[in-house]
Amino acid sequence: MTDEIDPKGLVREAYRIEGITIGECRSIFLDWALSLPEGAESGMAIRRLLERHATAPEGHPMTAVLVEGLDVAQPPRRRGGRAGRAAG
Numbered sequence: 001m002t003d004e005i006d007p008k009g010l011v012r013e014a015y016r017i018e019g020i021t022i023g024e025c026r027s028i029f030l031d032w033a034l035s036l037p038e039g040a041e042s043g044m045a046i047r048r049l050l051e052r053h054a055t056a057p058e059g060h061p062m063t064a065v066l067v068e069g070l071d072v073a074q075p076p077r078r079r080g081g082r083a084g085r086a087a088g
Contacts, residue, residue, distance in 0.1 A: 005045040005052075007035050014062040015053055022061040029065045046070050 006012055010032045014025055036042060046069050056063055 004037070004040075005048045006032065007037070008032070010035070011049050011053070011062065011066075015056050015060065020061060022064060025061045025065040028062070029069060033069070043070060 003009065008031070010028050014020060014028045017024075033042060036045060046066050050063065050066050050070075053060075053063065053066075
């Protein structure tokens, strides 16, 4: 059975590694993001991962990286001024 939101089990394993650093978690996150199926909505997948791992120890670096990833996964906003008008 394939896990849609963590196809390689990378995030699950990150939570199991004792003493993992934020840098290692960022590297794992990048690999995870690249392994998502084409067309998958990363923001929704990140929210589901955060729900799944809500019982992780407080302050776990993977949780911090996932929260950072939510900020990046937000849809782009319209740019104002000339840049916004020229883009269309």
